Amino acid sequence: MSATKPIEPAAGDAGQAPKINIERLKQSVLALAKFGYDDSINGVNRLGFGEADMAARRWLMDTLTEEGFDSHMDGAGNVYGRLGPADKPSITMGSHIDSVPASGIFDGALGVMTALEVLRTFKDAGAEPRWPLELLGTSEEEGRFGGMLGAQAVSGDVTPEFLMGAHDADGNRLADAMTAAGLEPLGALEARRSSGSMRAFIELHIEQGPVLDTIGKTIGVVESISGVWKWIIHLRGKADHAGTAPMNMRSDAFMGLADFAHAIPRIIDEHGTDKSRLTVGKVELKPGSPHTIPGEAIFTLVGRDSSSEVMKALEDACHRSLSAIARRHGLRFEYEQVSWLDPSDCSPKITDLFEKLVRERGYSYQRMPSGAGHDTQFMTRITDAGMIFVPSVGGVSHAPDELTHWEDIEAGAQLLADAAWALSHEPE
Ligand code: HGY
Ligand code: MN
Ligand code: MN
Numbered sequence: 001m002s003a004t005k006p007i008e009p010a011a012g013d014a015g016q017a018p019k020i021n022i023e024r025l026k027q028s029v030l031a032l033a034k035f036g037y038d039d040s041i042n043g044v045n046r047l048g049f050g051e052a053d054m055a056a057r058r059w060l061m062d063t064l065t066e067e068g069f070d071s072h073m074d075g076a077g078n079v080y081g082r083l084g085p086a087d088k089p090s091i092t093m094g095s096h097i098d099s100v101p102a103s104g105i106f107d108g109a110l111g112v113m114t115a116l117e118v119l120r121t122f123k124d125a126g127a128e129p130r131w132p133l134e135l136l137g138t139s140e141e142e143g144r145f146g147g148m149l150g151a152q153a154v155s156g157d158v159t160p161e162f163l164m165g166a167h168d169a170d171g172n173r174l175a176d177a178m179t180a181a182g183l184e185p186l187g188a189l190e191a192r193r194s195s196g197s198m199r200a201f202i203e204l205h206i207e208q209g210p211v212l213d214t215i216g217k218t219i220g221v222v223e224s225i226s227g228v229w230k231w232i233i234h235l236r237g238k239a240d241h242a243g244t245a246p247m248n249m250r251s252d253a254f255m256g257l258a259d260f261a262h263a264i265p266r267i268i269d270e271h272g273t274d275k276s277r278l279t280v281g282k283v284e285l286k287p288g289s290p291h292t293i294p295g296e297a298i299f300t301l302v303g304r305d306s307s308s309e310v311m312k313a314l315e316d317a318c319h320r321s322l323s324a325i326a327r328r329h330g331l332r333f334e335y336e337q338v339s340w341l342d343p344s345d346c347s348p349k350i351t352d353l354f355e356k357l358v359r360e361r362g363y364s365y366q367r368m369p370s371g372a373g374h375d376t377q378f379m380t381r382i383t384d385a386g387m388i389f390v391p392s393v394g395g396v397s398h399a400p401d402e403l404t405h406w407e408d409i410e411a412g413a414q415l416l417a418d419a420a421w422a423l424s425h426e427p428e
Pocket of ligand 3: 142
């Protein structure tokens with residue numbers, strides 16, 4: 001458990017942010033968790049553009065408006081809240097509102113609710129910063145449809161082809177999901193923010209890994225964010241009778257998948273680094289009958305590394321391995337690359353600011369890379385962007401038992417407020 005000093009406004013620095021209200025932040029996180037909460041898994045299912053996701057966005061917009069902040073939703077479903085004039089570049093704080101199918105209550109949501117807490121803290125203090133403060137709750141960060149749609153729309157990295165062609169692993173089209181959510185798919189093209197409209201983007205996120213919890217530190221100052229690519233793969237063989245087809249006369253799609261699973265460690269050893277990851281996260285066998293040899297295996301493959309070159313080397317090695325396996329098993333190998341998100345370095349200006357402020361607060365901290373992808377990796381394309389982590393107990397995430405201690409959250413939220421305070425009071 002990480003040791004965190006009590007939160008007191010640092011003495012002597014007029015520029016310190018007012019104290020955040022951790023109880024109010026906790027209530028907000030628990031309120032957002034209700035959208036898509038599934039008692040059967042004790043977790044959250046708030047898929048991008050699903051009913052729960054859109055209900056959560058409407059709730060956030062209503063909350064912002066009731067509390068006197070300007071609020072709107074852009075064409076990509078991103079929710080904005082603002083304190084200060086609309087005609088000046090903003091200090092934007094945010095993360096994502098959507099979740100993976102069986103999530104905890106903190107992934108993405110904590111960053112958005114912390115941004116809300118910072119807005120509230122500034123407003124309560126009657127702060128009138130030189131640069132307006134903005135909350136951004138992005139859409140579809142978890143890649144249900146491949147990319148990080150909300151953040152990519154803001155940075156200008158979505159295309160009409162992606163918006164009209166993307167689909168999820170069950171074949172649901174992004175365009176249909178956006179339309180059902182009341183959004184015009186191509187409207188996401190208007191969500192682009194000019195680099196002059198945002199002075200900085202800062203994100204608080206749970207680490208989703210074991211580093212901070214293991215070394216007993218409270219804050220991660222993120223220096224780089226891994227890239228990620230995602231394939232949907234079809235291995236097509238021959239459905240056949242499980243009793244009459246001799247073992248040496250089968251084109252068994254599952255056996256091809258099983259061979260590939262065993263090839264993954266070698267592929268990483270030969271072409272990857274210690275930051276490389278290859279994951280098969282979703283598998284479907286067709287026809288799915290116990291007495292029929294699987295004629296088809298449909299599965300996702302996600303590759304990650306902090307280097308684009310290594311990501312490409314992993315892709316090529318997987319392609320060669322699957323082609324050889326298909327030949328060996330008499331299968332056809334087809335795949336679709338549904339996303340490629342480049343890795344990104346955080347802005348040194350922001351990481352140095354976080355490090356200065358975390359030392360002033362006396363919190364324990366560690367500069368570190370992010371193995372997970374985050375909205376920040378697209379915001380670095382249009383502004384100075386960076387992020388901080390708070391510890392994940394046991395490193396667990398993308399699972400209902402994801403947990404971060406509230407005293408660590410309080411420290412992280414105060415640090416985000418300090419960074420927003422410093423950035424929003426910067427001279428012209
Ligand atoms: O999967 C990720 O890297 C992130 O949680 N979207
Ligand atoms: Mn996340
Ligand atoms: Mn996630």
